[in-house]
Amino acid sequence: MNHSRRRFLGTAAALGLSGAGFSTARAWAAPRFAADPFALGVASGDPLPGGVVLWTRLAPDPLAPDGRGGVPDGRVAVSWQVAEDERFTRVVQRGTAQAVPELAHSVHAEVTGLTPGRDWFYRFRVDGSGDISPTGRTRTAPAAGTSPAAVTFAFASCQCWYEGFYTAYRHMAAEDLDFVVHLGDYLYEYGVGANGGVRGMTLDASFQHETYSLADYRNRHALYRLDPDLQAAHLAFPWILTWDDHEVENNWAGDTAQIDKDGFPDDDPASFRARKTAAFQAYYEHLPLRLPQKPTGSSAQLYRRLAFGDLLGLHVLDTRSYRDDQVCGDGTKPGCDAERSDPARTMLGPGQERWLLDGLESSGARWNVLANQTLVAQVDHDPDPAVVSSGLDMWDGYAAARDRLLGGMHRRGVRNPVVLTGDIHRSVVADLKLDFDDPDSPVVATEFAGTSVSSGGDGTAMDTFGFDWMAPGVNPHLKWHNSQRGYTVCRAGGNEFTADYRVLPYVSSPGAGVTTPARFAVEDGRPGAQRI
Incomplete structure (x- = not known):
């Protein structure tokens, strides 16, 4: 040419x-x-x-x-x-x-x-x-059909502006990366507080309530985008983004709003669609998205697929727009087994689910990476062996849909599936099994869940959730846990896929250093992560 x-x-x-x-x-x-x-x-x-x-x-x-x-x-x-x-x-x-x-x-x-x-x-x-x-x-990206020696990228999620500084992005900008994957919660719809939380910044009254109008969502995005560390990370690399819930409202599902607690009239589907329309437009206006991702009213197609030679296929998911409403009133609770295991329920919607499994089966990539929002791995939140408590907004609340995903990848012989996950404000490494309750069940894929950039404020290596999740015998498929803030650097190579967990000691003030407390690898042809 x-x-x-x-x-x-x-x-x-x-x-x-x-x-x-x-x-x-x-x-x-x-x-x-x-x-x-x-x-x-x-x-x-x-x-x-x-x-x-x-x-x-x-x-x-x-x-x-x-x-x-x-x-x-x-x-x-x-x-x-x-x-x-x-x-x-x-x-x-x-x-x-x-x-x-x-x-x-x-x-x-x-x-x-x-x-x-x-x-x-x-x-x-x-x-x-x-x-x-x-x-x-x-x-x-590398040319189609080529075999690059490696593809290196970072993934991140959950950057509540008023709960912490974006020091993680300053460190990320200094990495040598091919791209960045953002898994959602780019902003939060809640009011930022009279002093902007830890930021100590006085803002007018329009920032003290939840986002609802187009002007609200535009200004909340603009507030976040003014951060110099976030700008630095955008300046340094191309980003691949998808949303989770807080870009619109906490735990929304399809055209169903969260139970109204804020005085906004968005309980009925028509009102909530109007709110989604404003949120989706502002999201597109503030991020490097292509024309196919431009919303039409309250609809937008965020799920898509990108290839990096024949080494890595990235399958970007949207687990909010097509899911059924959470069962049993949402939250984390015991019971609800019949409801959450209903085979009619979906997390991805029929079209996206079919697109994903068909694309994974036909992929010629050595590593097939899913950019996913909520935790896929089964997690019992209660260390009492007599009680099973499930997070109903996660894939645990859509157990039959998870079975279709993991079973479908296993039956179709998908090569080296790796799931990247955000949302939970903690880092978790998990083996994804056909049957989590059977120790002899085969491992189908590996899940690397990454912590938040700032949401949740200063973290610790372990917290109550961590001790409960990692208690002996409770969730044996979980390999590691950490609840500090940070991001994860991944490297897809010819023989292995590695994940380096970068964490910060604090985000309540700027200037924190970064360390790497854990590094895991998945060998080509052998699902499941090994600590290295």
């Missing part, structure tokens, strides 16, 4: 696939901003062999009460460049996207025509004003 054709395709991608669509706003030919329009930073995401999606949002007043970021209702032309070097002396792609008020002046430029498997640098410029963004670094 010659240079001029590559430039044309890159420009067409930005204009036609930016997600802006048609706007009724007039063009703002000579924009002038009172402050930095790139205050929320830049990001890239969903790397393919030939390109990535580049993101920014113009917001010189990011926390403006109306959620518009301080930009008038006009279309703004934003140019972008991709170069081989950080000084942009060798620009290989460029284009222009329209930042429109209908999408909070966000930009999603889908760049094509790049060489696979290498680093690139990118930046944005506001046409007419000359404002230039920070420079981001991204990396394209």
Whole structure:
């Protein structure tokens, strides 16, 4: 493909696939901003062999009460460049996207025509004003059919802004990674408190209640995106994201809201769909997602599949949008065995479940990694051998659906399945078995559950949950537990898949160091994790 054709395709991608669509706003030919329009930073995401999606949002007043970021209702032309070097002396792609008020002046430029498997640098410029963004670094995926020696990535989840600083992201930005996987709870819908919790930041009254309107969700995202450590991690690597519950509301399930405790009229499906519509739009506006992930009202398809040569296939799941409501009033409790084992109940929905199992079976990848939200492994929360207490929001609450997933992978001979999990604010390594109650049942896959970035505040190596879960004989398939904050670095190689658990001693103040208290490996062709 010659240079001029590559430039044309890159420009067409930005204009036609930016997600802006048609706007009724007039063009703002000579924009002038009172402050930095790139205050929320830049990001890239969903790397393919030939390109990535580049993101920014113009917001010189990011926390403006109306959620518009301080930009008038006009279309703004934003140019972008991709170069081989950080000084942009060798620009290989460029284009222009329209930042429109209908999408909070966000930009999603889908760049094509790049060489696979290498680093690139990118930046944005506001046409007419000359404002230039920070420079981001991204990396394209290896070419299809190639066999890279290794793919290294980190995964993280659960970053409650007011419960802790994002020091984990500062350390993550210093790693040598191909990409980052975020498993959900990018923000929290709750009010941030009068002083922003540990942040000690005074915010107006609109931040003191749950998010409900589009302006609420936009400003909560903007608040999180102002964090310099989070911006640094986005600047350093492409991200692959999916949501869990708090991007909308705690423990939502399909079109069913959590039992109303906040005074918002979202108990009926129609009202909750309106809330989801606002939450989904703000999520898209603030993250490097491609056009197929752009929501239509209260619907969006977050599940998708990315390949990294023939070494790693990443199957990104959405365990919220299609699940049945939690049984027995949700929570963690004994009993409910018949309800949670009902074969009619689903976690993924029939379409996504079929897509996942069919894709796993046909995958030619050596390692098949599931980016999943809630814990798959069976966990008895009560150390009393006479009592079995289950978490009903986890896969334990959807036991028949879990049987279909693990049994389906076993019957279809899926190669080296590894599950990555967030949500639980603790690190857990587990063998996933066909029958968790049978010591002789085969191990089907390995689960690496990662802790939170900040949610839950300062942690400890062990807490009450940890002692209960790891009590002798209670959950013998669990290999390790830790309840400190941090992230996990994974490396998929030709012979093994490793997971290094990075943890911080505290997040209630900035500046904590990072250590690696545990490292596990899965051998090619041998499911189950071994500590190394």
